[in-house]
Amino acid sequence: MQAMKKVIIVGNRAKEAVHRAIGKIEPWLARRAEVRVDLDLDADVRAHGADFAVVLGGDGSVLKASRKLAPQGIPLVGINVGSLGFLTEAPADQFEGVLTDVLEGRSELSERMMIECVVGRDEQEALNTLGLNDAVLARTALSRIMTIDLGVNGERVTTYRADGLIVATPVGSTAHSLASGGPIVYHALSALIVTPICPYTLSNRPLVLPSDWTITLSAREWAEAPAVTVDGQVKVELAEGDVVRVRKADVTLKLIQTGRNAFFKTLRTKLDWRGEPPNGT
Secondary structure, eight states, X not given: OOOOOEEEXXXXXXXXXXXXXXXXXXXXXXXXXXXXXXXXXXXXXHHHTOSEEEEEESHHHHHHHHHHHGGGTOOEEEEEOSSOOXXXXXXXXXXXXXXXXXXXXXXXXXXXXXXXXXXXXXXXXXXXXXXXXXXXXXXXXXXXXEEEEEEETTEEEEEEEESEEEEEOTGGGGTHHHHTTOOOOOTTSOEEEEEEESOSSTTOXXXXXXXXXXXXXXXXXXXXXXXXEETXXXXXXXXXXXXEXXXXXXXXXXXXXXXXXXXXXXXXXXXXXXXXXXXXX
């Protein structure tokens, strides 16, 4: 007899919709698997030996969970009780179909590139974290233009005069980078996307670079408190002389997919692409 799979349920505890979803999903899963609810992933996920995690929420919940689950190699499937849901597999009212497919082996694992962001300060590290979407260097105080030096593999590339600079993964190419004029990059590719935020010089265009390169960023001005934010969730204010290094992480996020959240279908629906015939699919 096949052993029951072990499943962790995680999510944003601040959302009432997450607790309502748990009320439906946990008892349903408990009849089919060994279930543990750990919304904040406070416990040692390795000790639980989970086969996969169910993430309840929107993309922010998936981003938060990815930093803890990816290093352990635990796959996740996202159930959307948020808004955009680029990274989730299906809305909450479809959880039975999604989780049945996962439990019965009718799903696939798809890997997503992550980044490692390190802030070097006086030969130490003020920050060392993983990210799934992006690392953003920008001001945290006044909305003023700033000067940012960009380097690649130790070579100077250019100096930006802009509101900030984004280094994104292909997954993150449809987030802050896209809103700042960056390209949409297919999620399964391995690349780094450098996108300036409102550059003063219009010739400063986004760059798509090989993922095995190391990108360095440094701010020149300190009057308005520049900071680095990773995935919009992890933040550190910079000190003069700090150097931000972004590179491809050694780990990848494993996403469980059942075919419900196909890439181009997601773009059509989430970005409200037009130009289709009426009732097009």
